[in-house]
Amino acid sequence: MIPLDEWRRIGVRLRGLLEAQQIVYGRDHLAASQEWVIPALLDVIDDVEAFAARHDGRISADICDVVKNGVRSIRKKLAERGMLASVPPHSQATGLIAALLTVEGEVSYLLQDFDNETRPIVERAFLHLQRLLVADDTLRAKWYEAFTKGGETACEKLGAVHLLHHGIYAFKTDAKGGRTDLVLGHRLAIDPGLRQATSALVLTEWKLAKHAEHVQHKFDEARAQAKLYGDGILAGFELRSYRYMVVVSEEAQAPPEDLIEAATIYRHINIGLSRHTPSKAARKHRP
Numbered sequence: 001m002i003p004l005d006e007w008r009r010i011g012v013r014l015r016g017l018l019e020a021q022q023i024v025y026g027r028d029h030l031a032a033s034q035e036w037v038i039p040a041l042l043d044v045i046d047d048v049e050a051f052a053a054r055h056d057g058r059i060s061a062d063i064c065d066v067v068k069n070g071v072r073s074i075r076k077k078l079a080e081r082g083m084l085a086s087v088p089p090h091s092q093a094t095g096l097i098a099a100l101l102t103v104e105g106e107v108s109y110l111l112q113d114f115d116n117e118t119r120p121i122v123e124r125a126f127l128h129l130q131r132l133l134v135a136d137d138t139l140r141a142k143w144y145e146a147f148t149k150g151g152e153t154a155c156e157k158l159g160a161v162h163l164l165h166h167g168i169y170a171f172k173t174d175a176k177g178g179r180t181d182l183v184l185g186h187r188l189a190i191d192p193g194l195r196q197a198t199s200a201l202v203l204t205e206w207k208l209a210k211h212a213e214h215v216q217h218k219f220d221e222a223r224a225q226a227k228l229y230g231d232g233i234l235a236g237f238e239l240r241s242y243r244y245m246v247v248v249s250e251e252a253q254a255p256p257e258d259l260i261e262a263a264t265i266y267r268h269i270n271i272g273l274s275r276h277t278p279s280k281a282a283r284k285h286r287p
Helices: 003-024 032-054 061-079 081-085 089-110 114-135 137-165 192-197 212-226 278-285
Strands: 168-173 179-181 200-209 242-249 259-261 264-272
Touching (some): 032 061, 032 089, 061 089, 114 137, 114 168, 200 212, 212 242
Antiparallel strands (some): 168 179
C-alpha cells in the first residue's frame, strides 16, 4: 500500500473516535470512553508507530521525526500514572485524541498528494519537448548530434535541462540505488537551494534506440535500472509513485502502456527526432 493511502486509513479511524468521544463527553453513562474509546486510541498509537517502522526509508526524515517524537511524548504522558489517575476517562480520551490529531495533521501535510499536483507538469514538459523537436530545426539538429555522436549521456543531459526549464529536477539512479545528477554526473545533493529553485524531483532513465526494433528492449533496460533505486522518497518534493522510462529514437514510436508494480508506476516516454509529427508516427507503428 502506498504510504499516503495507509496514513489516510489511520486518519479515518482517528476521526471516527473523535466523533464517538464528542457524543459521550459529559454523559458517559456506559463508560464508553474507558471501555471502548481509550483502548481503540491505544491501538491507533501502535498503528502510528508501526507505520513509521514499516515505511522507514520510503518516507522523509521529517515525517519520521514527527511520528517518533509524537509517539514518544504520548507514551511518556501515559506512563505518568499518578497524574492520569486523577483525570476522568473522558478527559484522558479527549487529550489522547488531541495529541494524535496533531501528529496526524502534521504527517498528512508532509504526505499531501504531491504526485497528482506535479505529474501534469512532468507530462507537459515531455509533450513540450516532442513538439519543439517538430517545430524547431535548430533544436532538432542539436538533439540529432547528441543522438548520433554524444550518445546516451548527451541526450539525458539535454533532457534534464529541458525538464529543469519546467521546474522539474530529473535524476537517474546509480548501481547502488542512489540519486545521480543527470547533467553533472555525480551523486545528487538535496540542499535548500535546489528545493527553492525547483518544484519536484523525478526519477528518469534515458536510453537510445538506434533501430526501431530495439525500442522495446531499451524500455526494458530502463525499467531494470530504475528498479535499483533505493534512496528514501522525499515526501512533498519527489514524485513517489511515478518513474519515467525515456527512449530516444530517430522516428517516434508508440510506447508501451504504463506498467504498475506494487506502489510504483513506470511511465514509458518515447522522444522521436524525425520531422514526422508524433501522432502520425504513433499511428504508423500502432498494430
